[in-house]
Amino acid sequence: DKGGWSSFMAKEVSEEPEAVANTLRGRIRDGAVTIPELDGLDDLFTGISRIIVIACGTAAYAGMTGKYALEQWARVPVDVELAHEFRYRDPVLTPDTLVVSISQSGETMDTLMAVKYAREQGAKTVSICNTQGATIPRESDAIVYTHAGPEVAVASTKAFVAQITALYLLALHIAGLRGTLSADEIAVQAHELEAVPEKIAHILATEQERIEQLAHWMGDTRSVLFLGRHVGYPIALEGALKLKEISYIHAEGFAAGELKHGPIALIEPGQPVFVIVPSPRGSAVLHPKVVSNIEEIKARGARVIAIAEEGDVAVLPSADEVLRIPLAGPLFEPLLAVVPLHIFAMGLATAKGLDVDQPRNLAKSVTVE
Ligand code: F6R
Numbered sequence: 001d002k003g004g005w006s007s008f009m010a011k012e013v014s015e016e017p018e019a020v021a022n023t024l025r026g027r028i029r030d031g032a033v034t035i036p037e038l039d040g041l042d043d044l045f046t047g048i049s050r051i052i053v054i055a056c057g058t059a060a061y062a063g064m065t066g067k068y069a070l071e072q073w074a075r076v077p078v079d080v081e082l083a084h085e086f087r088y089r090d091p092v093l094t095p096d097t098l099v100v101s102i103s104q105s106g107e108t109m110d111t112l113m114a115v116k117y118a119r120e121q122g123a124k125t126v127s128i129c130n131t132q133g134a135t136i137p138r139e140s141d142a143i144v145y146t147h148a149g150p151e152v153a154v155a156s157t158k159a160f161v162a163q164i165t166a167l168y169l170l171a172l173h174i175a176g177l178r179g180t181l182s183a184d185e186i187a188v189q190a191h192e193l194e195a196v197p198e199k200i201a202h203i204l205a206t207e208q209e210r211i212e213q214l215a216h217w218m219g220d221t222r223s224v225l226f227l228g229r230h231v232g233y234p235i236a237l238e239g240a241l242k243l244k245e246i247s248y249i250h251a252e253g254f255a256a257g258e259l260k261h262g263p264i265a266l267i268e269p270g271q272p273v274f275v276i277v278p279s280p281r282g283s284a285v286l287h288p289k290v291v292s293n294i295e296e297i298k299a300r301g302a303r304v305i306a307i308a309e310e311g312d313v314a315v316l317p318s319a320d321e322v323l324r325i326p327l328a329g330p331l332f333e334p335l336l337a338v339v340p341l342h343i344f345a346m347g348l349a350t351a352k353g354l355d356v357d358q359p360r361n362l363a364k365s366v367t368v369e
Pocket of ligand 1: 056060111154155157241364
């Protein structure tokens with residue numbers, strides 16, 4: 001039931017605040033992170049020397065985002081691997097490796113086979129999944145459910161923000177067990193997480209119409225580029241994937257630091273480029289670098305759409321459009337910056353008259369290789 005929305009995707013994007021809130025529910029108490037499903041399973045986390053995150057598509061971008069938090073908070077080295085690449089290359093797995101799989105459906109064949117393989121090799125496995133009783137969680141040592149609710153549209157939206165939320169909870173849980181963050185430090189981050197749903201709701205309330213308008217004007221666009229840095233990088237990849245997937249427009253996401261290593265050659269007059277700008281307060285080092293990327297592409301004629309924190313005026317001279325997100329700590333910006341990109345992809349597909357829920361050639365869950 002679309003509940004009065006024009007599509008399941010529109011409904012599911014509108015549910016992004018609840019997807020985060022429901023994934024947090026019952027898991028933060030007085031600033032402490034307690035994940036009831038992981039009770040009695042401390043051994044999975046205390047002796048590990050590395051983490052490998054495996055997933056496909058959007059879930060893999062959630063994993064890439066989670067890597068920053070896992071490394072920063074839990075001080076464990078993290079690799080993020082596409083499940084189909086992981087399982088066919090004889091990866092080195094030891095009992096002190098924790099494999100974290102991420103899957104909305106819990107049925108993605110490549111992810112399932114990678115989890116089974118990891119277990120056979122003696123690694124520990126935790127699954128982050130949105131579907132109760134699905135196959136991947138059944139094959140794992142532990143499960144952290146995302147509570148995004150059923151996702152019907154083929155393109156993943158609310159599950160993505162819920163996956164990042166679950167990874168951040170897991171990262172804080174591991175940090176607590178390993179003593180890499182103090183209780184006070186965990187409380188600060190937990191508080192930031194709890195503030196996310198309201199901030200997403202604010203973006204939906206204040207920016208949605210403008211973004212849809214912008215998408216409408218861009219109905220004839222043939223190519224869109226996305227640039228981001230640090231946690232903004234996986235968000236750039238996610239913005240590009242969503243646009244390809246539902247609006248059939250060529251789109252690429254790049255790490256902003258790569259610009260001079262090739263992608264800047266693509267910039268010609270009129271080329272639309274979304275740039276995810278890190279907060280000037282939170283990322284004093286990276287903010288000016290991304291602003292200078294904007295100036296470089298603007299000088300070559302790009303049409304720049306910046307996603308920037310409220311009050312960041314440094315982007316104003318060179319950006320053609322600025323989409324605003326509320327203030328948040330650096331690691332929490334991706335949960336906000338992705339929302340305009342989901343709205344944009346949906347808006348552009350709608351402007352082209354496409355079925356946003358059922359894009360051509362795609363299935364909601366990929367249970368074959
Ligand atoms: C993109 C999308 C896909 C899925 C991928 C993994 O919008 O939906 O890229 O993220 O197929 O699916 P799950 O999470 O079910 O394993």
